[in-house]
Amino acid sequence: MPDELLALAAEAGECTHCSLHQSRTHVVFGMGAPNAELMFIGEGPGAEEDKQGLPFVGRSGKLLDKLILEEIGVTRDRCYIANVVKCRPPRNRDPKPDEIASCRPYLEQQIELIRPHVIVTLGNFSSKLLLDTDTGITKLRGRSYEYGGAVLIPTFHPSAALRGGAEPLAKMRSDLVRAKLALAA
Numbered sequence: 001m002p003d004e005l006l007a008l009a010a011e012a013g014e015c016t017h018c019s020l021h022q023s024r025t026h027v028v029f030g031m032g033a034p035n036a037e038l039m040f041i042g043e044g045p046g047a048e049e050d051k052q053g054l055p056f057v058g059r060s061g062k063l064l065d066k067l068i069l070e071e072i073g074v075t076r077d078r079c080y081i082a083n084v085v086k087c088r089p090p091r092n093r094d095p096k097p098d099e100i101a102s103c104r105p106y107l108e109q110q111i112e113l114i115r116p117h118v119i120v121t122l123g124n125f126s127s128k129l130l131l132d133t134d135t136g137i138t139k140l141r142g143r144s145y146e147y148g149g150a151v152l153i154p155t156f157h158p159s160a161a162l163r164g165g166a167e168p169l170a171k172m173r174s175d176l177v178r179a180k181l182a183l184a185a
């Protein structure tokens with residue numbers, strides 16, 4: 001990891017800015033190529049992520065890996081994967097506004113340092129945060145946006161595809177094809 005990203009990870013590793021630090025096992029800063037052209041942003045660590053200190057290593061992550069490979073043709077190590085909040089919300093509850101606000105500078109600095117060409121936001125939390133909107137993911141997805149010089153493509157969180165079956169899955173696949181085309185542009 002380049003020095004600045006390492007320094008940021010070290011800072012996040014000791015973070016006590018919100019109450020989530022009290023119940024975490026590990027800070028889940030993010031993983032992948034520091035110069036990745038493609039970045040994925042989820043919501044927050046679940047139980048397995050909290051245990052391992054790595055993002056998307058549970059059921060949602062397995063589906064995400066499969067979709068990235070099948071639709072974009074790359075493995076996760078070629079991408080960078082991060083979350084809106086870096087510590088697990090207890091019992092996987094939604095992150096609260098003050099937790100999101102406390103953690104936001106880490107995500108913004110990650111994006112600035114990695115400078116991805118394409119950002120795929122997974123689900124409501126990351127999509128609404130980066131697009132600065134209250135509009136939900138069902139309405140947001142299906143097109144691309146601009147975010148700080150990058151192409152931002154919102155899609156469903158993989159857990160929605162795990163819960164919701166064929167339709168969200170098909171839509172995620174088409175959003176990832178959009179990301180592949182944006183990477184090639």
Ligand code: URA
Nearest residue numbers: 042043044045055056
């Ligand atoms: N869900 C997320 O949003 N992020 C993870 O890292 C794992 C599951």
